[in-house]
Amino acid sequence: MTTCSAPGKVYLFGEHAVVYGEPAVPCAIERRARVTAEPREDGRVRVEAPDLSLDGFTVTWDDSADERPDLDVPTPLVEAGMGYVNEAVAQARDAADAPEVGFDITVESTIPLGAGLGSSAAVTVAGIDAGTRSLGVELSTEEIADRAYRAEYEVQDGQASRADTFCSAMGGAVRVEGEDRRTIDAPPLPFVIGYDGGAGDTGELVAGVRALREEYGFAADTIGAIGDVVRRGTEVLRGSEPNGGADEELLAELGRLMDFDHGLLAALGVSSRSLDAMVWAARDADAYGAKLTGAGGGGCIVALDDTEATETALDYTPGCETAFRAELATEGVRVEGA
Numbered sequence: 001m002t003t004c005s006a007p008g009k010v011y012l013f014g015e016h017a018v019v020y021g022e023p024a025v026p027c028a029i030e031r032r033a034r035v036t037a038e039p040r041e042d043g044r045v046r047v048e049a050p051d052l053s054l055d056g057f058t059v060t061w062d063d064s065a066d067e068r069p070d071l072d073v074p075t076p077l078v079e080a081g082m083g084y085v086n087e088a089v090a091q092a093r094d095a096a097d098a099p100e101v102g103f104d105i106t107v108e109s110t111i112p113l114g115a116g117l118g119s120s121a122a123v124t125v126a127g128i129d130a131g132t133r134s135l136g137v138e139l140s141t142e143e144i145a146d147r148a149y150r151a152e153y154e155v156q157d158g159q160a161s162r163a164d165t166f167c168s169a170m171g172g173a174v175r176v177e178g179e180d181r182r183t184i185d186a187p188p189l190p191f192v193i194g195y196d197g198g199a200g201d202t203g204e205l206v207a208g209v210r211a212l213r214e215e216y217g218f219a220a221d222t223i224g225a226i227g228d229v230v231r232r233g234t235e236v237l238r239g240s241e242p243n244g245g246a247d248e249e250l251l252a253e254l255g256r257l258m259d260f261d262h263g264l265l266a267a268l269g270v271s272s273r274s275l276d277a278m279v280w281a282a283r284d285a286d287a288y289g290a291k292l293t294g295a296g297g298g299g300c301i302v303a304l305d306d307t308e309a310t311e312t313a314l315d316y317t318p319g320c321e322t323a324f325r326a327e328l329a330t331e332g333v334r335v336e337g338a
């Protein structure tokens, strides 16, 4: 039996545009998904995913014997819920050259689902590492990231960037631009997260942006403008002292860029009333900047504030279910125990 964990992430900037080859800077945060894998001789896959509740049901499923979770919810919803774990299992089987092997899998996570904090990437990355290690195969972190990307690409119908999975596998702050992916130095940034308790469907939101981009030249320009924001942000980070604290001027400039990015994402139709309300609450509380994180539609915003003001303001914002601080996770995927 092997347990591995991998962190979630926030986007400092660049989500959505990264799908079309623009750069993005996600940062891993100390909220992790833990996946335990135990090989089974009989080829069956049994999954316990207590955090995965669909319309109030907790899901346990078995991928063989034509069994699907016996739930009174539409099949596509169930399939969507199972997709990432199933693809992680497929990647682990492939990597270990054990196409027939079965697994008992348990998933536990402190990353809210579908909220823009990269729960899918964390579960996929940790699942591939746990699955292969339980078969005595140790993949490099790069290969785990690559296989997790392929898994997300499958589940999201060919619409995924390498950003989330690379960030979750490597930890820290990363910059991803098409095939080019690297870890970058970043000072400790005072992230505050607001969560509206809701979720957005990543595949659907990405498809919506794609349709806008195909229909309107100015939507394509908006995506290019997000890329410009990220290029500017990368320069700002490059000039920072990685081990020193983040100074006021640096935070102010990053915050302005986050604000700009949120405006561009809103223009692309991926914000929502509650995300906007939380962004404005953070700005009114004098956060350096605030934006939605991830696919949008509902879920989380991320703000930069080194005081208590934003967290307190979010606590009193209608539409915000909970607010919390998030530390940069310097460690990516790791073994939790054998």
Ligand SMILES: Nc1ncnc2c1ncn2[C@@H]1O[C@H](COP(=O)(O)OP(=O)(O)O)[C@@H](O)[C@H]1O
Pocket (backbone or CB within 6 Å): 033, 049, 050, 051, 052, 080, 081, 082, 083, 084, 085, 107, 108, 109, 112, 113, 114, 115, 116, 117, 118, 119, 120, 121, 123, 200, 201, 202, 203, 294, 295
């Ligand atoms: N704890 C978990 N257990 C099982 N599956 C999970 C868990 N967390 C996330 N997932 C998978 O990830 C999906 C959510 O991913 P996604 O829509 O990309 O949003 P995000 O990555 O922003 O959280 C869920 O529908 C489920 O398939």
Ligand SMILES: C[C@@](O)(CCOP(=O)(O)O)CC(=O)O
Pocket (backbone or CB within 6 Å): 014, 015, 016, 017, 018, 019, 114, 115, 116, 117, 118, 119, 120, 159, 160, 161, 162, 163, 164, 202, 206, 293, 294, 295, 296
């Ligand atoms: C919208 C996108 O840029 C990020 C999605 O992040 P999340 O799954 O909402 O955490 C999609 C992608 O990069 O694959």
Ligand SMILES: [Mg+2]
Pocket (backbone or CB within 6 Å): 118, 119, 120, 121, 164, 202
């Ligand atoms: Mg995701």
